[in-house]
Amino acid sequence: MTELELPPGPRASERVRDLMARMTLEEKLAQIVGFWEKSEGEAVAPLQGEFEAPRGLDDSIGDGLGHLTRVYGTRPVDAAERAAWLWDKQRWFVNETRLGIPALVHEECLTGLSAWGAATFPTPLAWGSSFDPDLVTRMGELIGGSMRTLGIHQGLAPVLDVIRDPRWGRVDECISEDPYLVGTLGTSYVRGLQSTGIHATLKHFVGYSASQSGRNFGPVHIGARELADVLLVPFEMGVLDGAVRSVMSSYNEIDGVPVAADPDLLTGLLRERWGFDGTVVADYFGVAFLQLLHHTAGDLGEAAGQALAAGVDIELPTGDAYLGPLAAAVRAGTVDESLVDRAVLRALAQKEELGLLDATFEDAPPTEVDLDSPAHREVAALLAERSIVLLSNDGTLPLAPDARVAVIGPNADRAAALFGCYSFLNHVLAHHPDAAVGIETPTVLEALRAEHTGGEITSTPGCAVDDDDRSGFDAAVAAASAADVAVLVVGDHAALFGRGTVGEGCDRDDLELPGVQRQLVEAVLATGTPVVLVMLTGRPYAVDWALGRCAAAVQAFFPGEEGGNAVAGVLTGRVNPSGRLPISMPRSAGAQPYTYLHPALGGDGDVTNLSTVPTLPFGHGLSYTSxxxxxxxxxxxxxxxxxxxxxxxxxxxxxxxxxxxxxxxxxxxxxxxxxxxxxxxxxxxxxxxxxxxxxxxxxxxxxxxxxxxxxxxxxxxxxxxxxxxxxxxxxxxxxxxxxxxxxxxxxxxxxxxxxxxxxx
Missing domain, CATH: 2.60.40.10 (Immunoglobulins)
Structure with missing residues (x-):
């Protein structure tokens, strides 16, 4: 075995080195992979059915295991019952494997712990709207506390991708188009989460959001200067200022080189220049994608060698490349075992840091778990309220106490409209339609009924989020005509891989409101009744055609479990809006990609006949005071x-x-x-x-x-x-x-x- 260091930074402890020296090759490989217990139809990761061979937890990984993947976040399970299952499995690792090393448990936690019944906070784009790093830190502390109670060790958040194109589906997971705002808020989240003993994971390192035409997984055509001065800045802050303990490599290529196989980024920059000494984990199936999608590897063994050499320590969510294919490549001499040793040292050092090497799990698992406590609800409410942006207002808002209000639109009475793609409701429960939501999620209509008690409220959806059915228009027009004010709640449905209007793999060719929602707005405007446009979305839309004609407009970027109450509070005046746009409100899809951080020739001028000026600029937001x-x-x-x-x-x-x-x-x-x-x-x-x-x-x-x-x-x-x-x-x-x-x-x-x- 080659003597290795963890370059740069502290050497692995003698205990960790001694532990690795006693491992067989199979035991080493077991420590740098995950295991995911899931069923058919639970599609929460891209192309997840393409890879792994079925294997059971008890009978197929007697050599140990690096990570248990999404124990709580794959399907709706009772947290206490699942904790009892987890403690039992961890005791199995301690007592039944030769080296007795427990597994590290990781979960998604972008908008709160992704588990049934857990608090769901506003999406990161709403964090950006709040401009409130202290509140984001408090949120991170609450999320981390829930995770620690349940025996979870690592969270796959925050997302530090700088938004470059609002057509990209994962905009709702991002914080802003400004790298400093991304860096400060993202690092605040890291500090909050890690203060509880949970390791945060910066993702997606790097370039993912700058994909060609705003397409998921699209190649990135970017210069070294833009990469360094824009996209890398938040990650540098997360490493240097936040002392983050894990980084996730991204799916994309940059100038023809897949990030997961790029040693210049994952080792030269991240470790040797920035001094990062934690673990690098692959985005789900990202190692196998070197063969399947990037075609830089002829087989999974070669893909494993490329990723290890680059600096990817842990293959998630399973061991498709780092188990059998990598073992064969090592024995054939095509991959140096010292690369395996380097990754294993880092994986074991992380477990030592987390206290896992001394854990016995003989203590009792939690039996009463409150994942949505009053403290969670308070912070969720504050963050939602502070994130809502009042875009325009002619004095119609706040609503008059006795106003007759028609609440119209597909997102007015739909709980899922409050949540982003990586919320448990939209990410997991969509595959379990018979399961209860598990948390209180008052819709905008429900919340407005509770607050606007002095005036009459009528409601009708008018249309769905994303189809061409106009049969509800007549009822919407009638309701608006009979009211003093029409509150029109439109926007997105967050989902995965084309099943929604925004979310992972849900990219757009245009920036019009989805479906026939624009036509619904036009029909209601034609009644002459003042219209308050409320947008519950995961990206900004091109709505310049509406802002000048609506009495007021409100933007809420998936404001979470208390979002309905927050929107109602803004409409009634209980909440004085203070959110600011963390991303420019686009003029058109044809003006993309656009950022306010453009040089002189990236804006308007006499050299082109087309305007790039956004409908509303970065940082815009109104108040009920001045x-x-x-x-x-x-x-x-x-x-x-x-x-x-x-x-x-x-x-x-x-x-x-x-x-x-x-x-x-x-x-x-x-x-x-x-x-x-x-x-x-x-x-x-x-x-x-x-x-x-x-x-x-x-x-x-x-x-x-x-x-x-x-x-x-x-x-x-x-x-x-x-x-x-x-x-x-x-x-x-x-x-x-x-x-x-x-x-x-x-x-x-x-x-x-x-x-x-x-x-x-």
Missing amino acids: FTHTDLRVAPGASTRDVLTVTVTVTNTGDRAGADVVQVYGKDVVASVTRPVAQLLGYHRIELAPGQSADVELAVPAARLAFTDRSGRRVVEPGELEVWIGSSCAQRDVEASVELVGETYPVTLDDPRWTGVTVR
Whole structure:
């Protein structure tokens, strides 16, 4: 056996090395694969029926096991009963396998623990709308606490893919189009989850969201500069600032090289440059896809060799390539066993870190489990309320207390409309239609009935989410005509692999509202009754045709189990909306891919006849009160290696309490390569009473301005920097110009990236 280190970072302990030295090849391979107990029809991963040979847990893996895959999250099971099953199986590993090593249990936890009866929080795109990292941390702590109670060790979240094209189906799993917002909120989630002893997993490393034409698994055509300056930034923050313990390789290729077989990314960058010393896990079936989809490997053994050499330590969710095919390749001499040893050392080191090497499971499993406690509901409600974006309003909202309201639309009374693709309801229960939801999920209609008690409410769906049946239009028109206000609740259905309008494998050719929902909106608008458009979606849609004609418009990105109550609260005025768009609201599908982080020629100008300006910009969001930003101060003497201190006075000039999101933007006026016309440098959410003012001071590290120069270095260059604060990236409420002095500064890994905030 070749003597290996875990490069870079701490060496594996002597205990771990001694343990591996006693292993047979089969016992080593068992530690770097998962096992998934599932049934036919439970399709929650791409092409999952293409690979594994059936094998039973007790009789086929006597050599041990690395991971147990989705023990709670594959089908609706009682948590306490399943915990008893899990403790029994873990005792089996301890007592019946030769080396007595328990399995590591992993679960999905993107919008909460993916288990029956567990709290389901807003989707990550809603986290982005909240601009509230502290609340995201609290959510992560609650999710981690639930997982730890149930004997789970690793969560497959958060998603740090930066949105590049809203046509891509997995937009609802992402946080934002801005890498700094993704990085701060994603790292906050990591900190919350890992504070409970659960290992978080950054995914999908890297490039997945930049796929060709917004197609799932599509090839990525991207330059090294865009990769470094945009897509890698959140992952770097998650590793360096969040100390994350696991990273998942992505399905995509970049410039012809599949990430799962790219040692430059998975070893050279992630480990040798960033110093990551945790485990790299494959996205489900990603190793086998090197043969099946990428065709860079002739068989599964060769695929296993490529992935191991690149730095993929654990094959999930099963051992299709890393068991029999890899064993044969090692014995044939085509794969060096030292690569296996390296992965096994990392897998065992993770188990040692989690305390699994000392676990006996002789303690009793939990018998009473509350996965949706009042604390869970409180945070779910707060995050939902803070994530809802008021896009437009002519004064119709809040609804008059005695208003006659017609609630219309396919998502008005549909619980599934509140949840994203990776919620248990849409991800798993869709395959078990007879199972109860397991948590309270008041719909928008139900919640509005409970809150709007002074006025009459009528309802009719009008149409379905995604078909061409217009037979309900007449009832919708009649209901709207008889009402003072029509609340029209439209949007998405999240699902998998083409079974929904958004979600994994549910990409779009256009950005129109699905089905005949636009025609329904047009028909209701034609009645002349004021229309409040409420969108429950997993992506932004091109609705410029509606915003100018609707009395008000509200955007909710899958707001979770308390989302119906939150929307109703905004409509009635109980909740003062404070969400901001974490992604530009597109003008058209033809303008995609688009990002507010574009250079000058990526926007409008005289050189083209087509506009790229979005319907609403990144950072936009209205309130029932008003705020002013005045007295912008930028401390003198800013240098390329120092901190830029920006201070602004924020005042609530309205007649009710509310929250403002202070957004600081910058523009590098002249640089050695083209730079964005606007870049978010820092933000802070602040609650103010009517008439209250506060000074908000943001300390922006110079490294926030770093970019990749022509030589491939990440640097901060001297020169003029425009700085402004506004209610969106496109609005300059107050602005200043500052000269960054000094030499061109090559950014190091020790340079801070977080923006410090002081409020006076």
